[in-house]
Amino acid sequence: MSPDKLTRMANQIATFFRTQPGPDQAERVAGHLNDYWGPEMRAELKAHAEAHADELDDLVKRALPLI
Amino acid sequence: MKDFIIPWDDDRDMGTRAATGAPVTLSIDGFEVTVPEGTSVMRAAALAGIAVPKLCATDSLEAFGSCRLCVVEIEGRRGTPASCTTPVGPGMVVRTQSEMVKSVRKGVMELYISDHPLDCLTCAANGDCELQDMAGVVGLRDVRYEAPEEGMRTHFATRDTAGGLNPEWLPKDDSNPYFTYDPAKCIVCSRCVRACEEVQGTFALTIEGRGFESRVSAGGVGDDFLTSDCVSCGACVQACPTATLQEKSVIELGTPTRSVITTCAYCGVGCSFKAELNGDELVRMVPYKHGAANRGHSCVKGRFAYGYATHSDRILNPMIRDTIEEPWREVSWDEAIGFAAAKMRGIQQRHGRKSVGVITSSRCTNEETYLVQKMARAVFLNNNTDTCARVCHSPTGYGLGQTFGTSAGTQNFDSVMQADVVVVIGANPTDGHPVFASRLKKRLRQGAKLIVIDPRRIDMVRPAHIEASHHLPLRPGTNVAVVSALANVIVTEKLYDEAFIRARCDWDEFQEYAEFVSDVRHSPEMTEILTGVPAEELRAAARLFATGGNGAIYYGLGVTEHSQGSTTVMGIANLAMLTGNIGREGVGVNPLRGQNNVQGACDMGSFPHELPGYRHVKGAEARAIFESAWGVEIDPEPGLRIPNMLDAAVSGSFKGLYCQGEDILQSDPDTRHVAAGLAAMECVIVHDLFLNETANYAHVFLPGSTFLEKDGTFTNAERRINRVRKVMAPRNGYADWEITQLLANAILKETGGAGWHYTHPAQIMEEIAATTPGFAHVDYALLEERGSVQWPCNDDAPDGSPIMHVDGFVRGKGRFMITEYVATEERTGPRFPLLLTTGRILSQYNVGAQTRRTDNTIWHAEDVLEIHPHDAEVRGITEGSWVKLASRSGETSLRAHLTDRVSPGVVYTTFHHPDTQANVITTDFSDWATNCPEYKVTAVQVGLSNGPTAWQEAYEAQAEHSRRILPAAE
Numbered sequence A: 001m002s003p004d005k006l007t008r009m010a011n012q013i014a015t016f017f018r019t020q021p022g023p024d025q026a027e028r029v030a031g032h033l034n035d036y037w038g039p040e041m042r043a044e045l046k047a048h049a050e051a052h053a054d055e056l057d058d059l060v061k062r063a064l065p066l067i
Numbered sequence B: 001m002k003d004f005i006i007p008w009d010d011d012r013d014m015g016t017r018a019a020t021g022a023p024v025t026l027s028i029d030g031f032e033v034t035v036p037e038g039t040s041v042m043r044a045a046a047l048a049g050i051a052v053p054k055l056c057a058t059d060s061l062e063a064f065g066s067c068r069l070c071v072v073e074i075e076g077r078r079g080t081p082a083s084c085t086t087p088v089g090p091g092m093v094v095r096t097q098s099e100m101v102k103s104v105r106k107g108v109m110e111l112y113i114s115d116h117p118l119d120c121l122t123c124a125a126n127g128d129c130e131l132q133d134m135a136g137v138v139g140l141r142d143v144r145y146e147a148p149e150e151g152m153r154t155h156f157a158t159r160d161t162a163g164g165l166n167p168e169w170l171p172k173d174d175s176n177p178y179f180t181y182d183p184a185k186c187i188v189c190s191r192c193v194r195a196c197e198e199v200q201g202t203f204a205l206t207i208e209g210r211g212f213e214s215r216v217s218a219g220g221v222g223d224d225f226l227t228s229d230c231v232s233c234g235a236c237v238q239a240c241p242t243a244t245l246q247e248k249s250v251i252e253l254g255t256p257t258r259s260v261i262t263t264c265a266y267c268g269v270g271c272s273f274k275a276e277l278n279g280d281e282l283v284r285m286v287p288y289k290h291g292a293a294n295r296g297h298s299c300v301k302g303r304f305a306y307g308y309a310t311h312s313d314r315i316l317n318p319m320i321r322d323t324i325e326e327p328w329r330e331v332s333w334d335e336a337i338g339f340a341a342a343k344m345r346g347i348q349q350r351h352g353r354k355s356v357g358v359i360t361s362s363r364c365t366n367e368e369t370y371l372v373q374k375m376a377r378a379v380f381l382n383n384n385t386d387t388c389a390r391v392c393h394s395p396t397g398y399g400l401g402q403t404f405g406t407s408a409g410t411q412n413f414d415s416v417m418q419a420d421v422v423v424v425i426g427a428n429p430t431d432g433h434p435v436f437a438s439r440l441k442k443r444l445r446q447g448a449k450l451i452v453i454d455p456r457r458i459d460m461v462r463p464a465h466i467e468a469s470h471h472l473p474l475r476p477g478t479n480v481a482v483v484s485a486l487a488n489v490i491v492t493e494k495l496y497d498e499a500f501i502r503a504r505c506d507w508d509e510f511q512e513y514a515e516f517v518s519d520v521r522h523s524p525e526m527t528e529i530l531t532g533v534p535a536e537e538l539r540a541a542a543r544l545f546a547t548g549g550n551g552a553i554y555y556g557l558g559v560t561e562h563s564q565g566s567t568t569v570m571g572i573a574n575l576a577m578l579t580g581n582i583g584r585e586g587v588g589v590n591p592l593r594g595q596n597n598v599q600g601a602c603d604m605g606s607f608p609h610e611l612p613g614y615r616h617v618k619g620a621e622a623r624a625i626f627e628s629a630w631g632v633e634i635d636p637e638p639g640l641r642i643p644n645m646l647d648a649a650v651s652g653s654f655k656g657l658y659c660q661g662e663d664i665l666q667s668d669p670d671t672r673h674v675a676a677g678l679a680a681m682e683c684v685i686v687h688d689l690f691l692n693e694t695a696n697y698a699h700v701f702l703p704g705s706t707f708l709e710k711d712g713t714f715t716n717a718e719r720r721i722n723r724v725r726k727v728m729a730p731r732n733g734y735a736d737w738e739i740t741q742l743l744a745n746a747i748l749k750e751t752g753g754a755g756w757h758y759t760h761p762a763q764i765m766e767e768i769a770a771t772t773p774g775f776a777h778v779d780y781a782l783l784e785e786r787g788s789v790q791w792p793c794n795d796d797a798p799d800g801s802p803i804m805h806v807d808g809f810v811r812g813k814g815r816f817m818i819t820e821y822v823a824t825e826e827r828t829g830p831r832f833p834l835l836l837t838t839g840r841i842l843s844q845y846n847v848g849a850q851t852r853r854t855d856n857t858i859w860h861a862e863d864v865l866e867i868h869p870h871d872a873e874v875r876g877i878t879e880g881s882w883v884k885l886a887s888r889s890g891e892t893s894l895r896a897h898l899t900d901r902v903s904p905g906v907v908y909t910t911f912h913h914p915d916t917q918a919n920v921i922t923t924d925f926s927d928w929a930t931n932c933p934e935y936k937v938t939a940v941q942v943g944l945s946n947g948p949t950a951w952q953e954a955y956e957a958q959a960e961h962s963r964r965i966l967p968a969a970e
């Protein structure tokens, strides 16, 4: 999948969970990615994040180690 | 399994509707009968097995009392009252057969027959005519009317006695493609008029004139059936006791002699039908009066649009080719299955276990879908299974799962008859779910209120004789803002149901939610700029919903197909919980499912992350159930979804696809991307009725069977599991579940896996029941006995579950979710200043593969672009001009239709025709949670053009090239 699309999708998920109450927003972003994205997609996102962390929402960055 | 003889209960015409009052006992012809108060004498007699002669009464309609054939004598009453309009009374003594009533009836019949042609033997209704039957029952032997000197005035003689044209004679109206109106045979019983009003709610028919001059008339002066408001539902045809309104198929093929009960394969209403046949020739489809979803009604698609099953485009032989450049070669089933199995096996050997996948269909039966996902999990050994339900209702699954704990509508359809305020949001029931719309309209005529939330003024806003209390014409893409604004009013004005929330939901979560939604940024006044919905109107709507009694919400793809689709679903669930509208009749949250088996496709584990019954593949317990049932190891990681499969194909890691009954090239967003993905695969197996658009890129074509040719079940939008019965043998040779099994076994033979040995879909359902808790008690015997059942159906709910969350939510406490509005990234700007939204119309279905191959095209020959006259004028666009529709993704051309149904700034089209390629325009934005594509909002520009675009022409050429079929080699 194109990195742009992956980034956009991950950021969209973060945008939702940012609005949710509680201290575990990053965990919930990670949970969503683990539940709905296959391992290939998660790996691609991680790989992309290495060089382009600046494109990712902060919550996604915090979720990355958990996926 | 005996599928042809079904012990259905009584489907006699009882004359008038059932009543529900306290028991009343009376005597009819000396028999004691006890019936509910409010029952007519006619119905009471029928219940006792005595059929009182009748003409103007039928039990789908209110009694009318016009023909006077049904007269009886009642002790202590003068004269001969009509039994259809006389309610029973305690101790009443009724005589249905006496010299007096016999002579009245004979007189009535004589009068009717004197103005009726006596060509019974060659009449299309011969053997199926109530007038004929009644003439027989009353023993009419001669007609004693003397013709006056100037000759008898009749409606049926074409010439008068002097040989001139008879001015009373009117020609047949043949304009409707499916039925005719022959005024010469009409007895003016007005059953048709009443059916159109009471059952369908369209009010297309009237009786014009009085006395001898009375005529049934469709529409206004100069109209025929086709130009009138008639939507061709056929209710009038079914109600007509004579051949006046008659199916053309019966005229052509004769009266049917046998029937099989089955389920419509079009929309999520899931209407039950009696398929009526001679031999294996289908003569007509008649909605089944005991069908729990439709109660004897249907729409034009289910009743009439089945001609695709015998259309000449249907492919009946398997075909293969090595590349998509080659023409197709017809081969034997053995060769096709062997070819496909070898290819898929080879791909997995070379590119790994995960290099292939399947797409299940929300059009196929539960059993077929179950087998296709089983193919991925137990034969290919991966979770690469997805379904086109992804592109419509996946946010429903996620949103309702989060808030209520299960992914399904909460009510049955009957529930709407108890609703007081109905909210329809992002759905167009008169077109998408017509039989439900008829029920809803009926309820509205009884006084319930309606709130419509839709960018377009859909027909439901102002149908005949009713009007929505509020129409909130929001800007496409602002659903969440509108739903939150409704909640804002309910919370800030303290209209919520505190007792319900305290008892059924988590109070802390409610308080967090209340604080969030009370913020002034969610107020109608603040959101108005964004949504375009006048604040006062929205406030009034919120108050009505919160305080108007039973509130029921019905929603469709206008809610789900957005980047915040899942959020809107949660917002809707919040509204229902806030107002305590969940867990009883007349309320609830109801997704209107598009295709017939969207619900079933989701239930059956079509998604890459879920096993049947919505159990995540990461759950070891759920996996263990299937691992032991199937003898394989199940991958605990989610597989690829459709868009991921296509992406992976483009990048070279995904090579083989088995696609059953779906046309992803036409129905999925961003057509070019789908085409590129398909073109990159080594083996695409399309299993369908027709060479659909996806098949342009296929290497194996496995011809499918229609719903008339197989056994199985569909699950409709109310979770009702309905039986699909084999009405005739499959013309392609195999039912679809058999084809999947053949393919699976051919691959398993190579891999050494254990083969599949199903001999009937009932066995597949046994496996589903054994592995899926909500289906534990479902089996074909139960369906045979009960007609249908709504899941969950298990130890906790042995009779099934018409209403869900009655004593508590499936997840325990209902959960309020924070629903912040986030604007879609798809925004209008100088280059693309208009918003395109898409939808569907009544006569066509989905991508149109079936309905385009029927006479339904008379109502919708092409997709058109609806545009507001103001937007049209500034662009020099006039009615019917060819316009180019362009977005960031691509462009297409179609004709324009000027209408103020859409607001300025919004344009609208349907996607029923492949040459329109509306999905060339739609972007690849999608719902944040489920990636359901954002079909409902695309920024576009519209301008005049002079015909199809280069892309449309190139596409057409490619399609034609790739559909060539070589004659079969002997």
Ligand code: SF4
Pocket: B192, B195, B196, B200, B202, B203, B204, B205, B218, B229, B230, B231, B232, B233, B234, B235, B236, B237
């Ligand atoms: S077909 Fe349906 S809509 Fe048309 S006139 Fe008959 S009842 Fe009315």
Ligand code: SF4
Pocket: B185, B186, B187, B188, B189, B190, B191, B192, B193, B216, B239, B240, B241, B242, B244, B245
């Ligand atoms: S068309 Fe049929 S149903 Fe209608 S009034 Fe005439 S006979 Fe009765």
Ligand code: SF4
Pocket: B264, B265, B266, B267, B268, B269, B270, B271, B294, B298, B299, B300, B301, B302, B303, B433, B434, B435, B436
């Ligand atoms: S298309 Fe839908 S409403 Fe029409 S007959 Fe079929 S199931 Fe019923």
Ligand code: FES
Pocket: B053, B054, B055, B056, B057, B064, B065, B066, B067, B068, B069, B070, B071, B082, B083, B084, B085
């Ligand atoms: S059937 Fe009762 S009056 Fe016609």
